[in-house]
Amino acid sequence: MSFGTRGLLTALALFSLSGTAVAQSSATPPKSAADPDAERAAYIRSHYAKYEVRIPMRDGVKLFTTFYVPTDASPQKRYPVLLMRTPYSVGPYGAGQYKQTLATAAFEKDGFIFAFQDVRGRFMSEGEFVNMRPHRDTKRGKEVDESSDTYDTIDWLTKRVPNNNGRVGMWGVSYPGFYSSAGAIDSHPALKAVSPQAPIADWFWDDMHRHGALNLQLSFSFFSSFGKPRPAPTDDVDWKPFDFGTPDAYQFFLDLGPVSNADAKHFHGDIAFWNEIVAHPNYDAFWQARNLLPHLKNIKAAVMVVGGWYDTEDLYGPLHTYAAIEKQNPGIANTLVMGPWPHGGWMRSSGTSLGDADFGFPTSTTYQDLVLAFFQQHLKGGPDAGAPEALVFEGGANRWRRLDAWPPKGTKPTRLYFQPQGALTFQAPTATAPSFDEYVSDPAKPVPYTQDLSPGWSKAYMTEDQRFAARRPDVLVYQTEPLQKDLTVAGPLEAELWVSTTGSDADWVVKLVDVNPGKVPGFTKEQEQSGEHNRGSQQTLVRGEPFRGRFRDSYSEPKAFTPNEVTKVRFVINDVFHTFQRGHRLMVQVQSSWFPFIDRNPQTFVPNINEAKPTDFVRAMHRVHHSMAEPSALKVNVLPALDEP
Structure with a gap:
């Protein structure tokens, strides 16, 4: 759209x-x-x-x-x-x-x-x-x-x-x-x-x-032009794009501040549907x-x-x-x-x-x-x-x-469990003591969804190499050992997270990533010398999905987090059909911002998140837990290989 x-x-x-x-x-x-x-x-x-x-x-x-x-x-x-x-x-x-x-x-x-x-x-x-x-x-x-x-x-x-x-x-x-x-x-x-x-x-x-979670960049960019009123029939198709005044979308939307600023700063009451979006979070x-x-x-x-x-x-x-x-x-x-x-x-x-x-x-x-x-x-x-x-x-x-069906018949629900030291396994955690990873989520420095800075919508981010994100301290990374055989995942995914936060609201972004081996089979020294892209160790995004934590119990009735209380957050992620080849790794990344694709969560619960004020935006410490009692995982559906019983 x-x-x-x-x-x-x-x-x-x-x-x-x-x-x-x-x-x-x-x-x-x-x-x-x-x-x-x-x-x-x-x-x-x-x-x-x-x-x-x-x-x-x-x-x-x-x-x-x-x-x-x-x-x-x-x-x-x-x-x-x-x-x-x-x-x-x-x-x-x-x-x-x-x-x-x-x-x-x-x-x-x-x-x-x-x-x-x-x-x-x-x-x-x-x-x-x-x-x-x-x-x-x-x-x-x-x-x-x-x-x-x-x-x-x-x-x-x-x-x-x-x-x-x-x-x-x-x-x-x-x-x-x-x-x-x-x-x-x-x-x-x-x-x-x-x-x-x-x-x-x-x-x-x-x-x-x-x-x-509001798709900020798409909504703003689209409705800033498409949303303008048309009082009478017209054959004028000379639509003018919004002038961002900068080639840096990340900085533009950071400078915009809260979503509630968009109308006063840029739309001036002219984009009726934008105001309806803001009024209905x-x-x-x-x-x-x-x-x-x-x-x-x-x-x-x-x-x-x-x-x-x-x-x-x-x-x-x-x-x-x-x-x-x-x-x-x-x-x-x-x-x-x-x-x-x-x-x-x-x-x-x-x-x-x-x-x-x-x-x-x-x-x-x-x-x-x-x-x-x-x-x-x-x-x-x-x-x-x-x-x-x-x-x-x-x-x-x-x-x-x-x-003959989608999702395909015969898939087996399987969980990829988060483990200490960034491990990702098919076995549930065995630790009885509390076990978690933590990071500081700062709305002033949100995790970018892409390295493409241009105001126009990035089409290629959904297959983008995620190493730029994995190296940030506010992104958790879990990965399997190299696979011994091909693994095909088909159908919807489901995030099952046990989380806590020092704030009262939070977003959770879960990404499934295909990690190439360090040396990609078939890539020659001649290709490398000729300047061809070496995809060794590339972390290719397969699917990513954000979830606004306030909706963990109901999308109609948001609910604040109790600070430092461990809470289960579960949400379905759109379907995939992807084979992780032998020698590759499955990786899951978890973060709490994906900007400016997704608007920033202030991390302070307010009744209408679209009306949050600058003072509502606070740093918070988030934890993802992975003990026997709190087994955070990504549920996938595995399609058996033809030679499997």
């Missing part, structure tokens, strides 16, 4: 179906005829006719919609409609102004009627925009939500667009992924295939928060109403949910959207695709590598071929796409796996 501030126009117009298309103004300079992008744009101009319409909804509000029809469409050659609904603009506006891309080149050449719609209250559409508009299970008369707007749009398109074949598909990435999910509810009979990609499912876990009715998952019912279309293992914005969304659709719509075709990608990376990159991780081959091609076959099957009567229940990429081993 969020794309930082670099290239904000790209962010706001992003994902014209594929995640690659950007609304370009008529002032965009022409490209060289030899430029492949120019050739592709020329192909669209010569093979598609563009139309702009205003489609009335059941309450009378008209939604601005553009669609591109293949020029050879006729009663003898009808095409299906592929719809994307977006808050990021369907521009460029004007019948003679064409998008540079409509989807992937393969989709464009295969031929679809590509339809794009500004959701209500955005850009050229009428009505009021509501962020993550709550779904109405029971609608009467002219009551609307995103499901009804989708239904009315599909009904109009299938009845009015010439030479359509009566079948509609829907897709979108991130916020458009949410609209795809919402549009599948109580499906229109013509809706045959839906692909929610990196869909927002619940903003208390997607994008805005992580277990109640807990999982109250405001956020609960924006949880789409319980409403994903009465879906008749085939579904392909897509996500990336390294999607920092929306990893929770696709995993839980797939699970909710699977549970609440028995019998429909429902596929999960998870690859080694950042947000939208399956369409915007080859997927060969990300940051400090190398996957060995272009992983995105596998998905791109499958999703085209998926829509061909359900919208054009093409051959069976062969979509499995789950197509998932296994990191570490760097291979695709086709599974």
Whole structure:
């Protein structure tokens, strides 16, 4: 959902179906005829006719919609409609102004009627925009939500667009992924295939928060521009990025001070939704109403949910959207695709590598071929796409796996126990005396989440080498001995921490890390001399998750810590599928800040943490305990090897 501030126009117009298309103004300079992008744009101009319409909804509000029809469409050659609904603009506006891309080149050449719609209250559409508009299970008369707007749009398109074949598909990435999910509810009979990609499912876990901890950098960067009011329909897509005044995001957000300063210092009351975020720090009715998952019912279309293992914005969304659709719509075709990608990376990159991780081959091609076959099957009567229940990429081993369930069947719950001297073992602690590690957590010097200082959102931090963090005194490090055989972890993780603090509030960040051996097999002296990156001893992040400790008993009713009292903190961490190879080590890092990804916990309990004052921010001594009575651990699910009984 969020794309930082670099290239904000790209962010706001992003994902014209594929995640690659950007609304370009008529002032965009022409490209060289030899430029492949120019050739592709020329192909669209010569093979598609563009139309702009205003489609009335059941309450009378008209939604601005553009669609591109293949020029050879006729009663003898009808095409299906592929719809994307977006808050990021369907521009460029004007019948003679064409998008540079409509989807992937393969989709464009295969031929679809590509339809794009500004959701209500955005850009050229009428009505009021509501962020993550709550779904109405029971609608009467002219009551609307995103499901009804989708239904009315599909009904109009299938009845009015010439030479359509009566079948509609829907897709979108991130916020458009949410609209795809919402549009599948109580499906229109013509809706045959839906692909929610990196869909927002619940903003208390997607994008805005992580277990109640505010995603500061993303929220601030995104809403500082996206959140500006639009009092009337407009075709102005010239969004200006927020001026941080420095290339150093860490310093900017440190200087910002408490979250409560953001409006007074920068927004000046102009960003209404930011103020709503600040006013609702807990999982109250405001956020609960924006949880789409319980409403994903009465879906008749085939579904392909897509996500990336390294999607920092929306990893929770696709995993839980797939699970909710699977549970609440028995019998429909429902596929999960998870690859080694950042947000939208399956369409915007080859997927060969990300940051400090190398996957060995272009992983995105596998998905791109499958999703085209998926829509061909359900919208054009093409051959069976062969979509499995789950197509998932296994990191570490760097291979695709086709599974009949996700999480995979047959995994064995296993705990990695913290031990003295930084050891990590599969055996529970045996010490009967108190045993713990401790560190000083100082809000004035929070642990950075990345070495990338730029204000724009770091896409590669989820695979970043963690040695920069492991060497800090306020980060605890536990690691196994080198593995004697490969170990595959699949499915959700669960942190089980026994902690205490001298403060009355605290965050706990748990990271699972893959540690390379000191000498990586196959790396030659010639490669090193040529300057190729030597990954020996690299600590590659596999998964990290913060937890706001005040929510350990309830996300709706926060609770202070009693200073120096040992307390159990337990929380689920998003799924992984990763093989730690023989000779590697498993490492777990524990810390209490991850800045500026996560806002700083003042470590003094206040009723609304978003309204904490500078005087509430205090240093605290945190302890992580690991005795027989207080066995801190990370619970993982191990997938047995093929040669194991």
